Amino acid sequence: MERMAVCVHADDPISQAGVASQLRQRPEVRVLEAAEAEHAVVALVVSERVSDRILQLLRARQRCGTRLVLVVSEVDDNELVSAVEAGIAGLVRRRDATPERLVTVIRAAASGEGAVPADLLGRLLDQVGRLQRQVLWPNGMTFAGLAEREIEVLRLVADGFDTAEIAAKLSYSQRTVKNVLHDITSRLHLRNRSHAVAYALRHGLI
Numbered sequence: 001m002e003r004m005a006v007c008v009h010a011d012d013p014i015s016q017a018g019v020a021s022q023l024r025q026r027p028e029v030r031v032l033e034a035a036e037a038e039h040a041v042v043a044l045v046v047s048e049r050v051s052d053r054i055l056q057l058l059r060a061r062q063r064c065g066t067r068l069v070l071v072v073s074e075v076d077d078n079e080l081v082s083a084v085e086a087g088i089a090g091l092v093r094r095r096d097a098t099p100e101r102l103v104t105v106i107r108a109a110a111s112g113e114g115a116v117p118a119d120l121l122g123r124l125l126d127q128v129g130r131l132q133r134q135v136l137w138p139n140g141m142t143f144a145g146l147a148e149r150e151i152e153v154l155r156l157v158a159d160g161f162d163t164a165e166i167a168a169k170l171s172y173s174q175r176t177v178k179n180v181l182h183d184i185t186s187r188l189h190l191r192n193r194s195h196a197v198a199y200a201l202r203h204g205l206i
Contacts, residue, residue: 003030004110007040007066009057011047019046019071022099029103038064042106046071046094050079055086062087067109071097080120081127090115146184146205153180155206158197 006029010016023029023044032040043061047054050072058068069090070083083091089109092101096117108115116124146154149170156166167174181193190196200206 004028004106005030005032005036005039005041006106007032007034007037007043009043009045009061011054015046019044019097019102023102026099026103029106040066042067042069042109044069044071044102044106046097048073050075050083055082058083058086058088067112069102069105069109069115071102075120077123077127080124084124089113091117091120093117146200150180150184151200151205153177154184154197154200157181157193158201158206 006023008016008020008023008031010019020031024031037043043066045054045057045061045068047070050070054070058070061068068086068088069092070088071092071094072079073094075083075091080091089112090105092105092115105115152170153166156169161169163174163177166172167177170177172180181196184190184196185192188196188199190199197206
């Protein structure tokens with residue numbers, strides 16, 4: 001069995017040493033020294049709260065392509081959303097952070113899965129729903145980053161209609177249709193109309 005390379009970051013040296021010591025006893029995990037941290041598959045970040053410093057650390061590790069597991073004592077809704085935005089794949093409360101639980105969540109993160117306590121997941125979904133209702137929908141946006149009229153245009157492109165036909169069907173000018181397609185491909189870094197249609201299909205938008 002290949003051991004998962006893990007680096008540990010903690011607010012204080014006692015937590016750092018304690019968590020690292022517990023994980024070193026597990027055959028599934030190889031705990032890396034600080035100098036080897038860039039080779040970690042998973043970074044385990046231990047803190048009391050989700051502070052600005054912790055968010056900066058999470059973002060820095062995420063940019064390196066490392067999977068992130070956060071261990072915290074307390075987390076409020078805003079901190080939870082910020083941590084998710086920073087790229088965490090798993091979250092464990094400190095009181096639940098047994099070696100067995102940590103290894104389970106590390107393994108899930110390493111395989112690209114998420115692991116969040118059920119009550120926190122419920123709170124996160126509430127936050128997402130609020131964002132959808134209060135911010136995205138009033139502005140005609142979706143979580144995929146497309147407005148309703150952009151989706152309408154892409155549906156017609158997918159059905160084989162050209163620019164003039166799309167303009168006639170939607171009562172737009174041809175320039176508007178071209179601008180809509182240009183905005184989609186530029187904003188989402190897509191290569192062309194076909195790539196935009198493929199993106200919309202993958203996200204279940206058309």
